[in-house]
Amino acid sequence: MAGHNSNAFTDQSPGSRGTSEGNEGSTLPPLTPGPHSRRLGIVAVIATFGGLLFGYDTGVINGALEPMKHDLGLTPLTEGVVTSSLLIGAAAGAMVGGRLSDAYGRRRMIIWLAVLFFFSALGCVVAPNFEVMVVARFFLGLAVGGASVTVPVFLAEISPTERRGALTGFNEVMIVFGQFAAFLVNAIIGNVLSDLEGVWRIMLSVAALPAIVLFFGMLRMPESPRWLLSKGRTEEALAVLRQVRPEARAVAEMDEVRALAKQEEQSKLGSWASLKTPWIRRIVFVGIGLAVAQQLTGINSIMYYGSQLLIEAGFEANAALIANVANGVVSVSAMLVGLKLITIIPRRKLLVGGFIGITTMHLLVGVFSLVLPEGMMRAYVILVLVVLFVACMQATLGLTVWVMLAEIFPLKIRGFAIGLSVLCMWLTNAALSLSFPSLVAGIGISSTFFVFAVLGVLSTIFIATQVPETKGRSLEKLEEDISTGAIFLPSERNSRRR
Helix, strand or coil: CCCCCCCCCCCCCCCCCCCCCCCCCCCCCCCCCCHHHHHHHHHHHHHCHHHHHHHHHHHCHHHHHHHHHHHHCCCHHHHHHHHHHHHHHHHHHHHHHHHHHHHHCHHHHHHHHHHHHHHHHHHHHHCCCHHHHHHHHHHHHHHHHHHHHHHHHHHHHHCCHHHHHHHHHHHHHHHHHHHHHHHHHHHHHHHHCCCCCCHHHHHHHCCHHHHHHHHHHHCCCCCCHHHHHHCCCHHHHHHHHHHHCCHHHHHHHHHHHHHHHHHHHHCCCCCHHHHHCHHHHHHHHHHHHHHHHHHCCCHHHHHHHHHHHHHHHCCCHHHHHHHHHHHHHHHHHHHHHHHHHHHHCCHHHHHHHHHHHHHHHHHHHHHHHHHCCCCHHHHHHHHHHHHHHHHHHHHHHHHHHHHHHHHHCCHHHHHHHHHHHHHHHHHHHHHHHHHHHHHHHHHHHHHHHHHHHHHHHHHHHHHHHHCCCCCCCCHHHHHHHHHHCHHHCCHHHHHHHC
8 A cells, every 4th residue: 555555574574684685795505597486476466466356456446436326325434434434443453453463373374364355356246235345345355454564564574674675665565556456447337337236245346356366376385484493493484484495595594584483583572562652653653653654645535536636636437547547557557666665765765756746736735726717628637636646655665664663663673563553544444434425515526735845844854854864773772773863863864973
């Protein structure tokens, strides 16, 4: 999600301390090509169907909501409740998903999530009224939230250091691809079957198909070697590594995996009591601020209500479904650009530049929707500006916020701090999704985007004054600089301190 949301166990997660793409400073044998590479690729593709479902189930409401509101008699308020019920479920799912996967295994958890995805999707399809729809969407949200924390962890733990960033980043790409797929399916079904009563039920039913693939695919996938080792199942862990590594590398990597398992246990030591320490309280505040600021861009309001926004702008309903596909195409393309930008541009500069671009788009949408008369010119101008907003968001904040959440927290509070930040992200997402339809209905498009612009200015100030730079530091150096406060000093003084 852009936002999604999703967890960020990138190549900078525990266990790749001080490295990024590559195996610098390691005595492990090189990662040579072979059948294990193909096996690892298959594991990654199957697991990231969880990300695909995450994206599809959050994006499909975009086109389904307009016909659904007539069949179920939804008001702007109940439209928001239907949309946000999934996000509230996702917050709960993210809270418990990590603990369940720790107890029962990553692979088993993903299989359970596939079952929950399937039956919750069917519940949405057959929902006879608003109340049943909200309950079904809540359970679907539990699956989304569980996937947002379990799939990235599984990928990070089964990937070699050299490929960890690429494979966990692939899950983010699958999430935005799932949203694009939802927009495309909505456009096709909405136009071909526009006269069919209950066409939204067909849109929602498509989500059952990738859930089936995820379920049967994961039955043939291995468990995380780090999780197996944490349970004392050493031989099974080595057998898994032999599937996805060269033989010499698999044997040599066992010692590293043991160290990773110990570090992971350390990362669960944080709790609310940790916040009594001033420097911990400050960096957790920064993490929560990053997570909330990302959502205050309104990106998910566009992903959930884009079709309705375009109808408000002047498009016919079927044309809006087609035009909305542009958001999905641009979202996927910009996310791929973001994967490149984050390797060459300092994190904070990327965030500040992103917020400046996003806020500019918000202002322009507000101005042009106010000054242009209703008609197709106004509709197309707003479409172009919304697409530019999505592009700027996904190429900058979409991935960078998640990477920074994985980097800025010291090991002993990492699990607690990321969990708290992601919870605040989901709750902010839910609050915006609940209020967006009522906001547009009450004050109009222009005023709504002016509100987003004000929030963008405040977020830019927050990033510029409170968020430290993390690029180019090992996780050990980050932890030292955060605990001493050196990371918050101006760059010149900071460089002298180092």
